[in-house]
Amino acid sequence: MESIVQQINAYRQEIEALELVTPDQLETYRIKFLGTKGIVKALFGEMRNIPAEQKREFGQVLNDFKQFAEAKYESAKETTDSDQPQAAAIDLSLPGDPIVAGTRHPINLVRRRIIDIFHRLGFAVADGPEIEDDWHNFTALNLPEHHPARDMQDTFYIAQNPDWLLRTHTSNVQVREMEKGKLPIRVICPGRVYRNETISARAHCFFHQVEGLYIDEHVSFADLKQTLYFFVQELFGKDVKVRFRPSYFPFTEPSAEMDISCLICGGSGCRVCKQTGWVEILGCGMVHPKVLESCGIDSNKYTGFAFGMGIERITMLLYGINDLRLFSENDVRFLRQFTAAT
Numbered sequence: 001m002e003s004i005v006q007q008i009n010a011y012r013q014e015i016e017a018l019e020l021v022t023p024d025q026l027e028t029y030r031i032k033f034l035g036t037k038g039i040v041k042a043l044f045g046e047m048r049n050i051p052a053e054q055k056r057e058f059g060q061v062l063n064d065f066k067q068f069a070e071a072k073y074e075s076a077k078e079t080t081d082s083d084q085p086q087a088a089a090i091d092l093s094l095p096g097d098p099i100v101a102g103t104r105h106p107i108n109l110v111r112r113r114i115i116d117i118f119h120r121l122g123f124a125v126a127d128g129p130e131i132e133d134d135w136h137n138f139t140a141l142n143l144p145e146h147h148p149a150r151d152m153q154d155t156f157y158i159a160q161n162p163d164w165l166l167r168t169h170t171s172n173v174q175v176r177e178m179e180k181g182k183l184p185i186r187v188i189c190p191g192r193v194y195r196n197e198t199i200s201a202r203a204h205c206f207f208h209q210v211e212g213l214y215i216d217e218h219v220s221f222a223d224l225k226q227t228l229y230f231f232v233q234e235l236f237g238k239d240v241k242v243r244f245r246p247s248y249f250p251f252t253e254p255s256a257e258m259d260i261s262c263l264i265c266g267g268s269g270c271r272v273c274k275q276t277g278w279v280e281i282l283g284c285g286m287v288h289p290k291v292l293e294s295c296g297i298d299s300n301k302y303t304g305f306a307f308g309m310g311i312e313r314i315t316m317l318l319y320g321i322n323d324l325r326l327f328s329e330n331d332v333r334f335l336r337q338f339t340a341a342t
């Protein structure tokens with residue numbers, strides 16, 4: 001019996017030293033020690049060869065050993081069964097899951113390019129509120145009280161206060177810059193604007209603008225033309241042609257709209273340019289003296305020009321997009337296509 005008890009002690013040591021981490025290790029252990037052909041079972045078989053007077057003592061040793069072996073199994077099982085990934089089960093040689101990087105929204109890409117071009121001409125970015133009062137959005141800009149743009153059909157008013165509205169252009173920021181009274185002023189105002197339009201492929205109830213303002217002594221229409229000409233050449237390429245058509249805005253005099261030669265057909269006429277070869281991209285003009293005076297600027301001393309453009313429209317031209325709604329539907333199949341600025 002001596003030698004068997006020694007053998008059992010050796011097994012004990014072996015079991016103690018065992019690390020059962022993976023389910024495989026656990027199962028191998030179970031088969032070796034606790035299985036029907038396992039060591040514990042075999043040891044019980046030895047009972048036959050033990051002299052009768054020692055059977056009791058040997059039985060005690062065996063039972064202790066059996067419990068010990070089972071306890072090891074149970075406690076190891078608890079840790080391997082849990083949901084925790086097992087250290088040894090992770091194959092570190094496998095390639096990792098790719099992290100899908102987001103892409104910039106096309107409106108953002110184009111906005112950044114526009115800002116960058118004007119930045120090089122010395123224009124700073126100015127910001128202002130999207131919820132605006134009547135003065136900054138309309139009155140200071142020489143829009144008379146009964147101007148159609150003030151109509152509920154065109155403008156979203158805030159129910160709590162009839163003086164508040166969602167700005168219809170970022171010209172409100174220009175007014176705020178002029179009111180600060182620090183001259184000269186050379187700013188562009190990118191931002192979201194709101195108009196009460198029926199949503200379609202060509203119109204939306206919100207869109208994005210970049211407006212610009214330059215006020216100093218002796219600023220002329222020639223400065224306006226050259227600035228905008230530089231801008232479109234930087235944005236669309238050196239081959240682009242421009243033309244100015246007389247227009248009307250209450251806040252500028254004289255006013256103009258600027259067209260560029262159609263990028264799609266190169267000027268020969270297509271659906272995008274409605275067969276004219278030209279596409280309108282912005283409104284502009286010399287700041288009306290009344291506007292300067294409203295904002296506390298001496299219109300005898302200072303002159304200035306202003307311009308405003310829709311970012312959506314320019315983005316559509318640059319990328320050949322034909323439906324304005326795509327910009328706000330958040331379909332990743334659309335958005336993923338714009339990884340770099342053109």
Ligand code: PHE
Pocket residue numbers: 168169170171211249252283284285306307308309
């Ligand atoms: N505010 C005008 C608009 O929203 C754009 C514009 C700005 C026109 C400045 C002329 C001068 O349409």
